[in-house]
Amino acid sequence: DAGITQSPRHKVTETGTPVTLRCHQTENHRYMYWYRQDPGHGLRLIHYSYGVKDTDKGEVSDGYSVSRSKTEDFLLTLESATSSQTSVYFCAISGQGINEAFFGQGTRLTVV
Amino acid sequence: AQSVTQLDSQVPVFEEAPVELRCNYSSSVSVYLFWYVQYPNQGLQLLLKYLSGSTLVKGINGFEAEFNKSQTSFHLRKPSVHISDTAEYFCAVSPLNTDKLIFGTGTRLQVFP
Numbered sequence: 001d002a003g004i005t006q007s008p009r010h011k012v013t014e015t016g017t018p019v020t021l022r023c024h025q026t027e028n029h030r031y032m033y034w035y036r037q038d039p040g041h042g043l044r045l046i047h048y049s050y051g052v053k054d055t056d057k058g059e060v061s062d063g064y065s066v067s068r069s070k071t072e073d074f075l076l077t078l079e080s081a082t083s084s085q086t087s088v089y090f091c092a093i094s095g096q097g098i099n100e101a102f103f104g105q106g107t108r109l110t111v112v
Numbered sequence: 113a114q115s116v117t118q119l120d121s122q123v124p125v126f127e128e129a130p131v132e133l134r135c136n137y138s139s140s141v142s143v144y145l146f147w148y149v150q151y152p153n154q155g156l157q158l159l160l161k162y163l164s165g166s167t168l169v170k171g172i173n174g175f176e177a178e179f180n181k182s183q184t185s186f187h188l189r190k191p192s193v194h195i196s197d198t199a200e201y202f203c204a205v206s207p208l209n210t211d212k213l214i215f216g217t218g219t220r221l222q223v224f225p
Contacts, residue, residue, distance in 0.1 A: 033213075042216050043215040048211070094211075102158075
């Protein structure tokens with residue numbers, strides 16, 4: 001695998017609590033992405049980053065925020081988790097745009 | 113806007129048989145095309161991609177795909193599958209100059225002995 005680490009790998013949290021997922025890379029790639037994977041929907045882009053402190057929304061960004069204070073880390077925050085945010089979350093990185101994207105192992109989040 | 117349609121949610125096939133996984137896309141601009149594979153409990157791995165040039169693209173593990181612009185398709189094929197090919201396969205497009213990937217809903221390939 002490319003040097004991508006997602007943490008935690010599994011999390012169960014209660015409705016209304018804040019949750020932060022971390023994506024860490026050792027490749028010094030410019031682009032980082034957060035996707036969620038749900039049955040019947042494939043993968044959908046939540047937010048992405050094209051540099052430190054440069055982020056933009058994807059197609060399902062409501063209820064999520066992101067931060068990238070340094071090249072290697074891209075944080076996804078659920079400000080107040082809801083059951084609809086139960087999903088598997090994937091981070092991806094790319095040095096040359098999406099044409100060379102590598103995916104992390106995923107984080108399984110359950111909101112009860 | 114772009115969209116990707118994977119026509120089959122599940123494809124059962126016997127070992128050593130050929131397989132085709134279908135992918136059609138819709139886009140008003142030119143796109144790059146990708147196939148990813150996801151093995152159980154793992155992330156996505158790039159199988160192959162079409163950026164330009166020859167419309168027949170060869171990827172890893174014996175897979176290939178053909179870009180058909182007139183039919184807006186990018187079907188994935190393998191002449192003889194193995195048990196180890198059992199996985200979920202995702203077709204994706206990226207509109208040029210957007211740095212975004214838009215995925216289809218996936219096709220689960222189940223290979224039986």
